[in-house]
Amino acid sequence: MKTVFALVDCNNFYASCEKLFRPDLRDTPVIVLSNNDGCVVARSREAKALGIKMGVPVHHIRSEIRLHGIQLFSSNYTLYGDLSRRVMTTLEALAPRVDVYSIDEAFLDLTGVERAVSLESFGRQVKDTVVQDTGLPVCVGIAPTRTLAKLANYAAKKYRATEGVVDLTDIGRQRRLMALVPVEEVWGVGRKLSTKLQGMGITNALELADADPSTLRKQFSVVLERTIRELNGIGCIPWEDVPQPKKQIMCSRSFGSPLKALSDLEEAVAQFATRATEKLRKGEQYAGALMVFFRTNSFRTDLPQYSNSASVKLITSTQDSRAIVQQVLSLLRPMYRNGYDYAKAGVMLSDLVNATTIQDDLFASASPGEGDRAVRLMSVIDEINRKSRTKVRSARQAGPSAYAMRREHLSPAYTTNWTQLPSVT
DNA sequence: TCTGGGGTCCTAGGACCC
DNA sequence: TCTGGGGTCCTAGGACCC
Numbered sequence: 121m122k123t124v125f126a127l128v129d130c131n132n133f134y135a136s137c138e139k140l141f142r143p144d145l146r147d148t149p150v151i152v153l154s155n156n157d158g159c160v161v162a163r164s165r166e167a168k169a170l171g172i173k174m175g176v177p178v179h180h181i182r183s184e185i186r187l188h189g190i191q192l193f194s195s196n197y198t199l200y201g202d203l204s205r206r207v208m209t210t211l212e213a214l215a216p217r218v219d220v221y222s223i224d225e226a227f228l229d230l231t232g233v234e235r236a237v238s239l240e241s242f243g244r245q246v247k248d249t250v251v252q253d254t255g256l257p258v259c260v261g262i263a264p265t266r267t268l269a270k271l272a273n274y275a276a277k278k279y280r281a282t283e284g285v286v287d288l289t290d291i292g293r294q295r296r297l298m299a300l301v302p303v304e305e306v307w308g309v310g311r312k313l314s315t316k317l318q319g320m321g322i323t324n325a326l327e328l329a330d331a332d333p334s335t336l337r338k339q340f341s342v343v344l345e346r347t348i349r350e351l352n353g354i355g356c357i358p359w360e361d362v363p364q365p366k367k368q369i370m371c372s373r374s375f376g377s378p379l380k381a382l383s384d385l386e387e388a389v390a391q392f393a394t395r396a397t398e399k400l401r402k403g404e405q406y407a408g409a410l411m412v413f414f415r416t417n418s419f420r421t422d423l424p425q426y427s428n429s430a431s432v433k434l435i436t437s438t439q440d441s442r443a444i445v446q447q448v449l450s451l452l453r454p455m456y457r458n459g460y461d462y463a464k465a466g467v468m469l470s471d472l473v474n475a476t477t478i479q480d481d482l483f484a485s486a487s488p489g490e491g492d493r494a495v496r497l498m499s500v501i502d503e504i505n506r507k508s509r510t511k512v513r514s515a516r517q518a519g520p521s522a523y524a525m526r527r528e529h530l531s532p533a534y535t536t537n538w539t540q541l542p543s544v545t
Numbered sequence: 546t547c548t549g550g551g552g553t554c555c556t557a558g559g560a561c562c563c
Numbered sequence: 564t565c566t567g568g569g570g571t572c573c574t575a576g577g578a579c580c581c
Contacts, residue, residue, distance in 0.1 A: 154549035161549070177548040195549085222581045310579050341555060343579080370551050419548055466550090526547085 123355055124230040124239065124262060124289060127269040128211060128246060131257045131277065131284075133224035134162035137203050138193045140255050141534045141542050149190045153178055156374050156526045157194055194527035202535045203256060210253045214246055217359060227266060229359065243285035263288040266357050267350035270307040271297065271325065291353070298326035298351065308347040313340065325351060365474065366403055371396040372466020375523040378417065379462045385414060386449055388523065392467040393448040397441040400469055401498060406437035408471030412448045414455075417463035428455040437473055440494045441501070444469070 130136060134152040139145050149166035153159065160181070163172050170188055172181060184190065204223045212218050217229035233242050243260040250258045261272025262285075272288035275297055279286075288294055304314035306325050322328050329351035337345035346356040371392040379385055389412055400407055415427030430451040438444065448467055532540035 156547085156549075158548050175548085179547045182547095224581080308579070312578065341578090343555070366552085368552075372550065374549070417548085464549095468551095 121232055123264055124233065125266050125269040126228040126230050126243060127261045127273045128226050128228060128258050129273050130207060130224040131259060132162055132164050134195060134200055135164040136256050137200050138531055139164065145191055149188055150193065151190055152193045152195055153529065154195060156376055157528055161195060192529040194530040196531050198533050198536050199531065203254060206254045207250055207256060210250050214249060219359065227269065230262060239289060240285055240287040243287065247284055259284040261286050261288065264353045265350040265355045267307050267347055268294060268353065271301060274301065274305055295326055298329055299324055301325040303328050306347060308343060365405065366472055368468055368470040368472065369396050369399050370466060370468045372464065374464045376526045377523060379523060382456045385452060385456060385462055385465060388465050389448050389452055389467055390445045392465065393445045394441050396467050396469050397439060397444050398502060401439045401502060405472045405474055406439045407434065407444065407469035408437040408473060409433045410444060410447055411468040412451045414462055414465035416460050424460060426457055426460045430455055440498060
């Protein structure tokens with residue numbers, strides 16, 4: 121049976137989430153900002169039409185914001201995460217297999233669907249059901265491979281006549297569309313690669329599809345070879361039946377205002393280490409290595425710059441916040457230099473393993489039972505932190521206000537906090 | 546004044562071994 | 564002038580994704 125994928129992708133996801141609870145903004149241009157209200161990370165249809173670009177620093181577009189009355193929102197990941205779950209739940213009821221690819225998109229397995237109903241009408245059903253259940257608009261691209269489904273979704277978004285659904289299972293249709301799509305729009309072809317490809321005369325998706333895969337593999341990499349095959353309808357990215365465990369966990373932030381003192385940086389990285397370890401325990405994993413980094417603001421070329429990072433392999437894999445915080449701090453201290461404005465820092469946990477593959481430290485001095493006690497302590501802390509507003513934390517972690525993120529345009533937690541439910545008046 | 550955060554995969558090149 | 568060869572493992576960094 122022919123494999124068929126659908127890619128369902130929410131339209132302007134973060135901006136749509138914000139508009140969902142603000143019907144008064146229905147036709148108003150809306151943009152959502154990154155952490156610290158730094159860059160534009162999402163734009164409503166109206167904001168795109170005004171030429172607001174993805175990723176621009178918000179202070180570069182102050183005049184457009186004033187001129188057009190663009191509404192700003194600080195990113196509200198609690199809200200987006202909750203609405204994302206609702207969308208995915210709806211999709212899981214519609215298709216036998218759903219692969220959640222990111223917060224706002226998922227691949228559906230539509231293999232065999234065609235025997236019951238046309239793919240296009242199934243796509244419309246998906247789109248209508250999601251908007252009915254969640255209020256969020258989506259587009260649906262249908263094709264024999266993931267890369268072509270991405271392309272179909274691109275067309276569904278770009279061409280209004282499609283009404284948000286494109287069935288790209290027909291080869292003639294694939295080729296006609298590919299001839300219209302610039303090569304940089306192909307999934308897996310980024311800025312660097314598209315510049316090089318254009319230099320070779322490959323400017324659209326069709327020219328890439330018709331290029332020789334093994335030649336381009338030698339010149340670039342196996343990734344591009346796979347992309348070419350996928351454009352030709354040969355699937356190279358199969359279904360994963362078991363979700364793959366994470367391989368690394370990152371926690372990093374830019375600071376709302378720069379930090380100078382070692383003690384401030386210590387507080388920050390201790391907090392990142394703690395949060396990263398919480399994620400680790402949530403996935404029931406143990407870290408075998410960790411890395412800490414920090415840096416000044418590289419955009420401030422007028423200021424002295426310094427950045428550094430260090431990593432260490434742990435003798436015993438752990439999920440104990442105290443051990444990880446202690447390691448992170450002992451890496452940080454010798455790298456610290458006085459006299460700089462530090463703008464960002466982070467902690468990365470890697471070499472992640474699950475409990476059954478964990479290897480004990482032959483030379484560990486801990487008495488029997490020590491490990492169990494640590495595990496119990498951590499799970500009690502996690503439980504308290506889940507339930508309570510006042511967090512339990514180690515003495516090293518910063519209090520909530522030490523270097524608070526700028527979030528001047530934050531919307532309420534409409535769906536996850538009883539006190540912030542939307543009200544109808 | 547002000548420029549995000551969190552991931553994955555692949556490759557090249559060095560270290561080491563016989 | 565000529566400077567072994569080939570395998571494995573690991574790491575850092577690049578490129579991509581959303």
